[in-house]
Amino acid sequence: MVTGFVSFQIVMDFKHPDGHTVAIMLPRCSLLVMTGESRYLWTHGITPRKYDVVQASELGQKVRTITADVGDLTLNRRETRTSFTFRKVRRSPCNCIYPSVCDSQKGQQRLVQPSFPQNETEASKLEQEYVHKVYEEIATHFSSTRHSPWPQIVEFLRSLPTGSIVADIGCGNGKYLGINEDLYMVGCDRSKNLVDICGEKHFQAFVCDALSVPIRSGSCDACISVAVIHHFSTAERRLATIRELARLLRPGGTALIYVWAMEQEYKNQKSKYLKENNGSKNKDKEMNIGTAQGPLNDQGPDNSNQDSAWSDQRLNDFKDESCGAKPVADFRLPVHTNRTSFHSQDLLVPWHLKGGTKKKEESADTVVVPSGSKELQELSPVFHRYYHVFCEGELEAVCRSLDCVRVQKSYYDQGNWCVILEKL
Ligand SMILES: C[S@@+](CC[C@H](N)C(=O)[O-])C[C@H]1O[C@@H](n2cnc3c(N)ncnc32)[C@H](O)[C@@H]1O
Known part of the structure; x- marks a missing residue:
């Protein structure tokens, strides 16, 4: 999955099923490619709000996670944003390693058996x-x-x-x-x-x-x-x-x-x-x-x-x-x-x-x-x-x-x- 942000930098939030969250700053004119876990296991979205908390030193620089360094955080007012997202849609059955979040495998989840030390x-x-x-x-x-x-x-x-x-x-x-x-x-x-x-x-x-x-x-x-x-x-x-x-x-x-x-x-x-x-x-x-x-x-x-x-x-x-x-x-x-x-x-x-x-x-x-x-x-x-x-x-x-x-x-x-x- 590829998302491009052309007009304005923004913070995108990622969330793991276990509750862990990560905020990532996406600068203007950047391209974000999501594969593997970031694409399938984590959910992502842009929370509606007027300001984002971002790293002051990295403002507008590159795609990066927002860390907890409070000394370096600042508020960034959002403006009009234009983004394009491209997804490949699978038409065949899926056998990925994320059955709990996979639409194709959801009904089959109980069939997946754990395996134990022998x-x-x-x-x-x-x-x-x-x-x-x-x-x-x-x-x-x-x-x-x-x-x-x-x-x-x-x-x-x-x-x-x-x-x-x-x-x-x-x-x-x-x-x-x-x-x-x-x-x-x-x-x-x-x-x-x-x-x-x-x-x-x-x-x-x-x-x-x-x-x-x-x-x-x-x-x-x-x-x-x-x-x-x-x-x-x-x-x-x-x-x-x-x-x-x-x-x-x-x-x-x-x-x-x-x-x-x-x-x-x-x-x-x-x-x-x-x-x-x-x-x-x-x-x-x-x-x-x-x-x-x-x-x-x-x-x-x-x-x-x-x-x-x-x-x-x-x-x-x-x-x-x-x-x-x-x-x-x-x-x-x-x-x-x-x-x-x-x-x-x-x-x-x-x-x-x-x-x-x-x-x-x-x-x-x-x-x-x-x-x-x-x-x-x-x-x-x-x-x-x-x-x-x-x-x-x-x-x-x-x-x-x-x-x-x-x-x-x-x-x-x-x-x-x-x-x-x-x-x-
Ligand atoms: C959930 S903690 C409980 C600690 C403590 N009994 C309490 O109630 O706070 C589990 C503890 O078991 C220890 N432990 C796990 N496997 C062990 C093993 N094979 N032999 C000795 N200690 C073990 C861990 O290092 C850990 O300190």
């Missing part, structure tokens, strides 16, 4: 790329959004006897490590950057994988694992993580596990995660300050109605070298639209990194960046984390398959499935 190597590769690497890169921003502990987890920790030894497996920024000073708590996490943040808060934490925790068997009175096990990409690995958690417990010791639920509407109640789909208002806030909350604190989408849950993204599509992303095994996973219901149990959830630039060789996914907007990628890269969201009964069933534990309690808490296990 073995341990593939699974750990997927998790390395779409869990560990991501947490490492978003650690500071992620941590800045994690300050409110969830009440039922606090209650569990406060109910433990003084002097209990407690391990927090996948402790993140150590949100729970200081909840009860009468406990001896130690955290561990795969992300070194998050473990460093725990250290800065003077908490005991170390780097390790939840599949293999270097703590002696039977040495813990209690364990917690909050919003971690849903990051494992096969049923075997999820089971193995729970088995490892149980190994740490002494007989009679208890473990509290939280995972994200497929059901974000339960007993006619929407979870906080869904309720926060209120446009941009609370986009960057903690999901729920001071009350129970879901494990994720992703920035929500704006009010895009587009269901991109089935906008399957072949992970190999990320191998655009110009954007520094690395290829991984050939899986197909749907990309979730934040703060909407889930349509698949295995999916990629976008994280919009705020307040951090990244080095060029690092690996923000390339999915939301229209060709040619490298600056934007550096300003606000989007990462994708892999999740397996659990259906009702699934977590409990996995736990019940272990002989060494008993399920003491199983419940739903704000979009999460939760169990308390007791070591036999």
